[in-house]
Amino acid sequence: MPDIKTEEMLLNMGPQHPSTHGVFRVVVRTDGEMVLETESHIGYLHRCFEKVAENNNYLQVVPYTDRMDYLCAMANNLGYAQTVEKLMQLQVPERAEHIRVIVTELNRIASHLMAFGTYGMDIGAMTPFLYAFRDREMILKIFEKLCGQRLNYSYVRIGGVTFDITDEIVADIARFCEYFEPSIIKEYNDLLSYNGIFISRTANVGVLPVELAISYGVTGPSLRGSGLKRDLRKDEPSSIYDRFEFDVPVGTGEMGTIGDCWDRYMVRIREMTESVKIIRQALDALPPGEFCDKKAFRGVKPPKGEVYHKVEGARGEVGFYLVSDGTNKPYRVKARGPSFSNISVLDALTSRGDCMVADMVAIIGSLDIVMGEVDR
Amino acid sequence: MTRPRNTAILASACIALSVLGPALWAQEAAGTAPTAAPGAAQDGSAVGGIVQSGAVPAPAAEPAPPTAADLAKRYGTIPEQGGLYLQAGFYQLVDALGLAVTLPEWLVVLVALLVVCLLVFGFINVFALFAVWLERKVSAHIQCRLGPMEVGPHGLLQTIADGIKLTAKEDIIPRLADRPLYILAPILVFTGVLIRFVPLPFGQHLVASDLDLGLFFVAAVGTVEVIGVIMAGWSSNNKWSLFGTIRTATQMVSYEIPIGFAFVAVIACAGSFSLQDIVNQQRGWFWNWYVLVNPFLTILSIVYLTASLAECKRAPFDLPEAESELVSGFHTEYTGMRFGLFFLSEYAAMYLVSAVAVVIFFGGWWSGIRPLDDIGMSPGSPPAAAIAGFLLKAAVFVTKAVVLVFVQVWVRWTLPRVRLDQMMHLCWKVLLPISLVCLVGSTLWQMASGGAGLYGIPALLGLGS
Numbered sequence: 080m081p082d083i084k085t086e087e088m089l090l091n092m093g094p095q096h097p098s099t100h101g102v103f104r105v106v107v108r109t110d111g112e113m114v115l116e117t118e119s120h121i122g123y124l125h126r127c128f129e130k131v132a133e134n135n136n137y138l139q140v141v142p143y144t145d146r147m148d149y150l151c152a153m154a155n156n157l158g159y160a161q162t163v164e165k166l167m168q169l170q171v172p173e174r175a176e177h178i179r180v181i182v183t184e185l186n187r188i189a190s191h192l193m194a195f196g197t198y199g200m201d202i203g204a205m206t207p208f209l210y211a212f213r214d215r216e217m218i219l220k221i222f223e224k225l226c227g228q229r230l231n232y233s234y235v236r237i238g239g240v241t242f243d244i245t246d247e248i249v250a251d252i253a254r255f256c257e258y259f260e261p262s263i264i265k266e267y268n269d270l271l272s273y274n275g276i277f278i279s280r281t282a283n284v285g286v287l288p289v290e291l292a293i294s295y296g297v298t299g300p301s302l303r304g305s306g307l308k309r310d311l312r313k314d315e316p317s318s319i320y321d322r323f324e325f326d327v328p329v330g331t332g333e334m335g336t337i338g339d340c341w342d343r344y345m346v347r348i349r350e351m352t353e354s355v356k357i358i359r360q361a362l363d364a365l366p367p368g369e370f371c372d373k374k375a376f377r378g379v380k381p382p383k384g385e386v387y388h389k390v391e392g393a394r395g396e397v398g399f400y401l402v403s404d405g406t407n408k409p410y411r412v413k414a415r416g417p418s419f420s421n422i423s424v425l426d427a428l429t430s431r432g433d434c435m436v437a438d439m440v441a442i443i444g445s446l447d448i449v450m451g452e453v454d455r
Numbered sequence: 456m457t458r459p460r461n462t463a464i465l466a467s468a469c470i471a472l473s474v475l476g477p478a479l480w481a482q483e484a485a486g487t488a489p490t491a492a493p494g495a496a497q498d499g500s501a502v503g504g505i506v507q508s509g510a511v512p513a514p515a516a517e518p519a520p521p522t523a524a525d526l527a528k529r530y531g532t533i534p535e536q537g538g539l540y541l542q543a544g545f546y547q548l549v550d551a552l553g554l555a556v557t558l559p560e561w562l563v564v565l566v567a568l569l570v571v572c573l574l575v576f577g578f579i580n581v582f583a584l585f586a587v588w589l590e591r592k593v594s595a596h597i598q599c600r601l602g603p604m605e606v607g608p609h610g611l612l613q614t615i616a617d618g619i620k621l622t623a624k625e626d627i628i629p630r631l632a633d634r635p636l637y638i639l640a641p642i643l644v645f646t647g648v649l650i651r652f653v654p655l656p657f658g659q660h661l662v663a664s665d666l667d668l669g670l671f672f673v674a675a676v677g678t679v680e681v682i683g684v685i686m687a688g689w690s691s692n693n694k695w696s697l698f699g700t701i702r703t704a705t706q707m708v709s710y711e712i713p714i715g716f717a718f719v720a721v722i723a724c725a726g727s728f729s730l731q732d733i734v735n736q737q738r739g740w741f742w743n744w745y746v747l748v749n750p751f752l753t754i755l756s757i758v759y760l761t762a763s764l765a766e767c768k769r770a771p772f773d774l775p776e777a778e779s780e781l782v783s784g785f786h787t788e789y790t791g792m793r794f795g796l797f798f799l800s801e802y803a804a805m806y807l808v809s810a811v812a813v814v815i816f817f818g819g820w821w822s823g824i825r826p827l828d829d830i831g832m833s834p835g836s837p838p839a840a841a842i843a844g845f846l847l848k849a850a851v852f853v854t855k856a857v858v859l860v861f862v863q864v865w866v867r868w869t870l871p872r873v874r875l876d877q878m879m880h881l882c883w884k885v886l887l888p889i890s891l892v893c894l895v896g897s898t899l900w901q902m903a904s905g906g907a908g909l910y911g912i913p914a915l916l917g918l919g920s
Contacts, residue, residue: 203872209598437874
């Protein structure tokens, strides 16, 4: 049979597309259903966070960090607060440390639930999305009770947290943990994780070798999906994470190759179990006492100097580089959003010639990006 | 835009009429003129006689004097099949009113055509409204939601409200679209679905036209829909629509093959293409349904149900519309009632494939319980019993079809979507070989067992049929 030369088609995916998880644009060169090459374009959501931060005092920067990774705002708050505290050598009360761990882990679960739900939707299953939202709603209700906010909490602040955690909320969280693990996780696995069609759509698709992941600076579940046991909560425990027992799930290539979409997806599901473990321990160990450093709440003026600090967010390493000139406003704030590094590997995954248009959607979904964090 | 918004729906109604018309007309010509013999307008049993041993000659051949005033004869019955015969009744009514003398014959036929067309068209519309509501309700309850609740009791009237909204929407045609094709496409898609309703029964003798090649007709004219879809995607001048189009064409053309083999196996068992005859073959207890007659047909019914999901572009084979990949595939650019027509045809097609499955595998209008089916079936049964039996059979048929529609909805909201290559793999490497083997197996089994139901077990136990 003679080689039929068909024309290539240049396809513009985004900025408005249901599966780009925000305003993200990929220019795709396709040959029929096969993707030959992709080129990502970002920047549609740029809000000059870093420049704005220079014109606000240290406390006023906190709400801007919420809007980076708006699905896991607690981790951003935590990263920023701990960076300033590190610069000031400020010791946070024990109770505040525990509360921080609890809310960050709860928010991680909420964020992973969102990742789980939208990933199901990317693959074509609508129902897991609604299931995930049903359970995410419980976490958001707890947060609403805790700080009046459902998404952009600004709850973790320099010197502690804004409100104390009441007994009622502690009971709510314990009840959620009881409800969620293991029965709900099992439900998710039955519904989606071990569904034959789902496995055939995600296993051996978008394989991310660990070397490639490291060279692109991929972190978080996307990196762990490639089999590398790298988790800042274990490796460089910033808060009181070293006191808790938990595992770091990694991709094992159970259904296909190590580092495929299914591995990345499954790491998130398993991390939810681990987060519940941490929350249970932190609730048990929750000490009485102050929940914040009242003095720091009135305003901070860190000494001259610079500092870099990173914490493990839901999507990877959330890092803040801070330069202080001794005034009450930061001289320079540089944020490292994990989604930014994670999305940069997309072109490498989709331009190998073995990817179909439907796979591209699966790969973008498995990297679990939040555009607010990519563009900042 | 000040375009007449209902052009599309009116035009498709016209096309539907024009398609339904000749189909019925052709049969009229073959049958008898309305004035000639009441109670004997058409007779599907002429074909059924091939396999029915000892079938009496068709009533058309009997000289029946027009005694129009007689009520029993107005709702004439057919000896070897029994039951109410609606078309004959219609002509008797014409006779009774004395219209056959005063009106020209063509006018009577035309009125009959219009009535039949409007009934079928109305049924499709009403069913689509119901099916959309059902889909939303079922999906909502699957997903821990309530679904529509505001308009009418449990949101029953929500779809009507949505339909009104659709007609009021601006009718947008993209600037670079191929206008004639763009306008024609939804009409063609809708027609493609609608004309498949011609030989489809809604109950015993309740059919627009019982074509001799009924099942073949259903399979053959379904391809019109594919052409419409290709036109829609191509004329939209949108790359995503084009993707959806190519996927649709690939998918629908491929999946017609296993469906075709399933049809052939059933036709081989029934000895007839006529949907009426195929159902009549399955009379008796439920083990006479083709799904239970032999194991190969059981497998084929699963093959058919799977392939019909793909044929309707329903999940897990909803690649042409793949929301998360192609936004909405070939109808991305369509708005208002043009989109409404695509929507309507999707739900009409859902009913259609389910109804065909009911006809060829699940016993049609027979409830599967013998005494229940025999109501009003004996030649001498009173008109009330005949009417009751007739309505019961229609209800049984539609209920079975709705149950299968429910299964489609259930599957859609449970499973993820397959990829294009996996879909083709399933069709060509799994369903096609299975259906081929089952076609041969079923035919051989039928020859060996003589067609006794439930794999021949009841016959062995002496339970009768």
